[in-house]
Each structure stands twice: as structure tokens, then as C-alpha cells.
Amino acid sequence: MKKRIYLTAIAAIAAVVLNISPVLAGQVFHPVETLELKIIYPENISDINETFWQDITKKIEEKITAASIKLPPKPGVKHKQSSYDRLTVHVDILKIKDQGKMVFHSAAFFSKKMAVQRIILWKNQAPLKITETKTARTEIEKTILSQVDSFLKVCIAGPAVITTKNTTDTTAKAKFVSSKNSKVFHKIDCSSTKRIKSANKIPYNSRTQAIEDGKRPCKRCKP
Numbered sequence: 701m702k703k704r705i706y707l708t709a710i711a712a713i714a715a716v717v718l719n720i721s722p723v724l725a726g727q728v729f730h731p732v733e734t735l736e737l738k739i740i741y742p743e744n745i746s747d748i749n750e751t752f753w754q755d756i757t758k759k760i761e762e763k764i765t766a767a768s769i770k771l772p773p774k775p776g777v778k779h780k781q782s783s784y785d786r787l788t789v790h791v792d793i794l795k796i797k798d799q800g801k802m803v804f805h806s807a808a809f810f811s812k813k814m815a816v817q818r819i820i821l822w823k824n825q826a827p828l829k830i831t832e833t834k835t836a837r838t839e840i841e842k843t844i845l846s847q848v849d850s851f852l853k854v855c856i857a858g859p860a861v862i863t864t865k866n867t868t869d870t871t872a873k874a875k876f877v878s879s880k881n882s883k884v885f886h887k888i889d890c891s892s893t894k895r896i897k898s899a900n901k902i903p904y905n906s907r908t909q910a911i912e913d914g915k916r917p918c919k920r921c922k923p
């Protein structure tokens with residue numbers, strides 16, 4: 701199978717952009733409908749073979765689909781001018797000689813194919829990690845999948861959060877709300893809702909939306 705390695709300009713551009721999430725930056729974040737996935741990885745690591753990367757790709761694609769985001773009709777087909785939003789995962793791995801250890805680094809970049817003023821670049825870099833070679837596959841997989849999870853959360857929360865310039869009022873139209881720092885969601889008039897700082901509020905329009913985002917109903921207000 702042909703390796704999915706694409707050195708895109710995205711990585712280069714994103715590398716110079718500060719680590720600002722689109723939500724925090726207060727930019728307009730449009731829903732992601734179709735997402736193209738690119739994984740850039742080293743080919744010459746003997747303990748981490750092609751099957752590993754195919755497996756990771758499949759797991760990421762499953763997460764994307766589970767977040768109600770479509771994949772391009774032929775994922776992995778190279779387009780010169782892709783019309784899709786793109787998630788690029790860039791992994792670097794180095795073996796430490798004679799120590800049975802590996803150093804790895806993983807960064808995820810998001811690029812949105814829209815009018816220039818609406819382009820959002822998102823970057824999530826995991827810190828450099830050192831791992832035993834025998835547990836490297838598990839560690840690398842865990843790191844990458846958690847980056848994809850946090851990216852997909854931004855995708856889901858994004859459209860609802862950024863609807864108005866009045867940042868104190870972003871949740872006014874939502875029926876349910878949670879905090880970035882909590883696993884619980886509430887009715888909009890729950891006393892706990894009032895204690896969530898505006899900047900941390902995640903609005904939801906339905907129970908299903910909140911539950912799919914990994915939240916559980918508050919025991920007090922029973923949303």
C-alpha cells in the first residue's frame with residue numbers, strides 16, 4: 701500500500717502561528733463537514749511498521765466519523781488543490797541507540813479551506829516524550845488519539861460558542877451548558893451553570909450533543 705506521506709505547506713505555516721485555539725481567539729469557526737486526514741510519519745523505524753500506521757489511521761477515521769464529520773470519498777488520494785478541511789498529524793520518532801528507548805513528538809495541525817479571512821489554523825503539540833521501545837506503540841497511539849479527541853471537541857463546540865461578538869452572551873441561546881473543566885452538563889437555569897466562568901462555558905443545543913461530547917447529566921437539575 702502506498703504510504704500516505706504528504707509534506708504539506710500547512711505544517712510549515714502552522715509552525716509559525718501561535719498556539720491559539722479558534723475558540724479562544726474569538727474567530728468565526730464554521731462547522732467542519734468533511735475532513736481530510738494526513739499522517740506524516742518516519743518510515744525507517746524498525747519497531748513501528750506500516751501496519752501500525754494503518755491501524756492508527758483507521759482509529760482516527762473512526763473518531764472523525766463518530767463525531768458526525770465526513771471523510772473525503774477516497775481518503776488518502778492526493779489532491780493538488782484539496783477542497784477539504786484538513787487535519788495533519790505529524791509524528792517524529794528517534795531511537796536512542798543501545799538503550800531500548802525512543803523519543804517521539806506528535807503535532808496536529810488543522811487547516812480550513814475557506815476565504816482567507818476565515819482561515820483558522822489550529823495546532824496541538826504534545827510535549828516531547830521518551831518511552832521504552834517495547835511500550836512505544838501504545839504511548840504513541842495514546843498521544844495521537846488524545847490530540848485527535850481534543851481537536852474533535854473544538855470542532856463540536858466551536859460553531860455554538862462563536863456566534864456573537866458579545867462574549868458574555870455566547871450561551872444565551874443554548875439549552876444546556878457544561879464547563880471545559882467538568883464532565884457534567886446542566887440546564888441553562890441550573891444554579892451550577894451560573895458558577896461556570898463565561899470563558900469556560902460549552903453550550904449544547906441538545907442532550908444528545910452533550911452526551912456525545914462525553915458529558916453526563918447533572919444530578920441536581922436533571923437535564
Ligand SMILES: [Zn+2]
Nearest residue numbers: 886890918921
Ligand atoms: Zn445542574
